[in-house]
Amino acid sequence: MKLYLASGNPHKAVELQALADALRAPGQGPAIEILSAAAVGGMPEVVEDTGTFVGNARKKALALRALLPEGAWALADDSGLCVAALGGAPGVESAYYAGPESNPRANLDKLVRVMESVPDGQRSAEFVCVLFLAGPNGSEKHFEGRVRGRLARLPGGSGGFGYDPLFIPEGFTATLAEVPAEVKNRVSHRANAFAACVGWLAAGG
Numbered sequence: 001m002k003l004y005l006a007s008g009n010p011h012k013a014v015e016l017q018a019l020a021d022a023l024r025a026p027g028q029g030p031a032i033e034i035l036s037a038a039a040v041g042g043m044p045e046v047v048e049d050t051g052t053f054v055g056n057a058r059k060k061a062l063a064l065r066a067l068l069p070e071g072a073w074a075l076a077d078d079s080g081l082c083v084a085a086l087g088g089a090p091g092v093e094s095a096y097y098a099g100p101e102s103n104p105r106a107n108l109d110k111l112v113r114v115m116e117s118v119p120d121g122q123r124s125a126e127f128v129c130v131l132f133l134a135g136p137n138g139s140e141k142h143f144e145g146r147v148r149g150r151l152a153r154l155p156g157g158s159g160g161f162g163y164d165p166l167f168i169p170e171g172f173t174a175t176l177a178e179v180p181a182e183v184k185n186r187v188s189h190r191a192n193a194f195a196a197c198v199g200w201l202a203a204g205g
Helices: 010-024 053-065 091-096 104-114 181-187 189-202
Strands: 002-005 033-036 073-083 124-134 140-151 167-169
Touching: 002 010, 010 033, 010 073, 010 181, 010 189, 053 073, 053 124, 053 140, 073 091, 073 189, 091 104, 124 189, 140 189, 181 189
Parallel strands: 002 033, 002 073
Antiparallel strands: 073 124, 124 140, 140 167
């Protein structure tokens, strides 16, 4: 089964394909191929202005679905880091936390600065991922995954992307950027959401 990913982020396509392969390895679920939006000419520009993960993911999925062949499925991801001490920020603005033209490093650096004075006992956070499927005959379905943890004081690790170097999941002493990829692919918010998505597809949608 092919899913077209409504994203221009190459890291997400690689990570979702790894998740799909991991779920398939023990013989669970359908064989899934994650195709980049580049396969159909690229991801259309979408203004992510709904204020929610579900709303933003839906806009992206529907924008790509309009370009796909009949019967194809578009898969969109909207994810973010929600920090309790910041009232849930950066949240849906995670990709633009340091400004409209920001990049992942600038976003990470800003979060480190903003959290400098926050005590260790008040650094709880959670990653949230919403995956949205838009398919044939107007079919729509979304899945949510979360992983709770806390923020380190300084980034650590060279794996992962985004805020991974600052986030330590519950039950771990290392950041998501320090653990092996197979571990991240088992515990991450995106892994949780994608497992639910694959289960739904395997059951016939």
